[in-house]
Amino acid sequence: MTDPALWTPAERAAFDARRRSRNVALGIVLGLLAIIFFGITVVRMVK
Amino acid sequence: MSTTTALPTTALADWRDYLALLKPRVMTLVVFTAWCAMLAAPGHIHPFLAAVAILCIAVGAGAAGALNQWYEADIDALMKRTAKRPLPAGKIDPAEALAFGVALGTGSVATMGLVTNWAAAFWLAVSILFYVVVYTVWLKRRTPQNIVIGGAAGAFPVIVGWAAATGDTSLLPWLLFATIFLWTPPHFWSLALFMEADYSKAGVPMLPVTHGLKATRQQILLYSLLLVPVTVLPAPLGLTGWLYGGSAAALGAVFIALAVRVYRSTAETAKDMTAEKRLFRYSLYYLAALFAALVADVLVRS
Numbered sequence: 359m360t361d362p363a364l365w366t367p368a369e370r371a372a373f374d375a376r377r378r379s380r381n382v383a384l385g386i387v388l389g390l391l392a393i394i395f396f397g398i399t400v401v402r403m404v405k
Numbered sequence: 406m407s408t409t410t411a412l413p414t415t416a417l418a419d420w421r422d423y424l425a426l427l428k429p430r431v432m433t434l435v436v437f438t439a440w441c442a443m444l445a446a447p448g449h450i451h452p453f454l455a456a457v458a459i460l461c462i463a464v465g466a467g468a469a470g471a472l473n474q475w476y477e478a479d480i481d482a483l484m485k486r487t488a489k490r491p492l493p494a495g496k497i498d499p500a501e502a503l504a505f506g507v508a509l510g511t512g513s514v515a516t517m518g519l520v521t522n523w524a525a526a527f528w529l530a531v532s533i534l535f536y537v538v539v540y541t542v543w544l545k546r547r548t549p550q551n552i553v554i555g556g557a558a559g560a561f562p563v564i565v566g567w568a569a570a571t572g573d574t575s576l577l578p579w580l581l582f583a584t585i586f587l588w589t590p591p592h593f594w595s596l597a598l599f600m601e602a603d604y605s606k607a608g609v610p611m612l613p614v615t616h617g618l619k620a621t622r623q624q625i626l627l628y629s630l631l632l633v634p635v636t637v638l639p640a641p642l643g644l645t646g647w648l649y650g651g652s653a654a655a656l657g658a659v660f661i662a663l664a665v666r667v668y669r670s671t672a673e674t675a676k677d678m679t680a681e682k683r684l685f686r687y688s689l690y691y692l693a694a695l696f697a698a699l700v701a702d703v704l705v706r707s
Contacts, residue, residue, distance in 0.1 A: 376419040383420035394457060398520055401453050 422491040426474055426502055427467030427509075434692070435466040435559065438585060439566035441696035442578055445645075445703045448571035450521065457520045458569040462562050465513040465529045469536040469558070471506035475499055476541050483607040486600065517569070525569040532561030546608075549615040552597075556589025557582075577644040580635065584695065587632040591625045591664060592688040598622070598667075599675040599682060622668045625684070629664035633657030636695060645699065646706050652698035656691050663687055 365373070439462045443455060450458070474481065474492050482493035491497040510533045518526030540555035560582040567578035594612055597604060598621055601613040612621045636657055640650025666680040 376417070379419040379421075380423075383423070394460070397453055398457060401451050405451065 418491060418496045422496045423505065425491050426471040426497065426505060427464075428470030428474075429467070431470060431559075432463050432466045434689075435562045436463045437693060438581070438696055439562035441700050442563040442566035442581055443570045444700050445577070446567045446570035450570045454520050455569070458517060458525065458566070461513045461517040461520070462529065462565055464509050465517070465533050465565075466562065468506045468508075468510035468513060469533045471502055471509065472533075472537045473541045475502040475506060476537070477545075480546075480607040480609060484603045486603055517565075521569040522572045524572055524574075525565050528561060528565045528568050528574075532558060532565060535561065546610065549610045549612040551610070552590050552593045552612070556586045556593075559589055560585035576642070577639055580639050580644070581696075581699075583635050584632070585692070587628055587635055588688065588692055590628040591632070591660075592685065592692075594621050594625050595667060595681045595685040595688065599678040599685075602675070618673070622670065626661075626664045626668040629661050633661055646702045648705055649698050649702035652702075653695060656694055656698075659687065660684075660691055 362370075362373075436459055440459055443450070443458070474490055477487075478490075478492035478499060481487035481490050487493065492499060492502055510530075514526050514530045514533070517529050536555070536558035540551065540558050544551040544554055563581040563585065564574055564578050567581075568574055597611040597613050598618060601611070601618070604611040605614045612624060633653075636653040637650055639645040640647055640653070663680070663684040667684050670678065670680040672678045672681070
């Protein structure tokens with residue numbers, strides 16, 4: 359890839375959008391994992 | 406000395422590229438067959454734990470898909486159908502794809518063991534390793550029988566689903582395993598017939614490339630004739646009711662009729678291969694309908 363210092367504003371915006379989408383997706387996955395493991399714990403305790 | 410700083414390849418990827426690594430379309434079939442096996446199994450599993458077990462199977466299948474794409478990036482780059490995948494397109498770094506696949510595979514097996522039982526976790530691990538090591542690394546580039554043995558990898562999820570519900574396996578899940586195992590060659594070889602040019606370009610020894618179109622059409626008919634009796638067998642053995650048995654016979658009759666058309670076809674180019682395209686499409690609906698009939702049969706009898 360080219361030097362980030364040489365990017366046009368459009369390339370910078372596209373890069374930021376991709377990074378933001380990865381971060382949001384990772385946050386959702388981690389949140390869902392926390393809910394799933396909480397649910398597993400509850401079901402196991404009730405059984 | 407240059408002061409230019411190159412960004413890592415992953416800077417190009419967004420979340421859709423990571424999702425594409427998991428081969429979500431393949432995952433759909435795996436999840437559906439495993440879910441049907443879990444519903445048909447006699448054991449009881451809490452619905453939430455069943456949902457988590459299905460998630461583990463989906464993630465395990467995705468991990469196998471990611472590791473497959475990591476290993477096959479070189480040949481994926483040569484085929485039109487696969488050239489836009491994240492690794493050949495240069496959107497994800499190979500080392501990151503490897504780590505992604507290993508982490509998901511390990512996590513799904515461990516979670517399956519903790520949530521259901523270790524028999525299900527064992528079969529999930531076998532399924533992932535079989536697809537990656539036996540099919541992808543060992544067979545795919547070496548033998549035109551790659552699809553036949555590799556078909557077992559797609560068949561293991563029914564064993565995983567059944568084991569998750571019962572903690573064990575019995576004859577019926579192994580007959581369902583045999584169903585997917587025998588369904589895989591006619592399904593993939595009908596695709597390979599009209600994609601032969603692509604496989605040839607990538608040097609993958611698919612049957613149409615190594616043995617020609619006629620031999621492939623013969624093999625498709627042979628496996629179809631083996632497949633249908635195996636799908637019907639659970640009914641006379643008393644493992645399912647006749648709702649499933651009748652559906653399997655009717656669906657199988659159409660499968661064989663389409664396989665006979667492929668056998669009789671003399672088309673040489675992809676655009677003329679309507680019989681092959683029709684069998685490929687039908688084979689997808691066939692497997693889904695067969696497993697739906699199994700679940701309907703269990704629900705009717707219970």
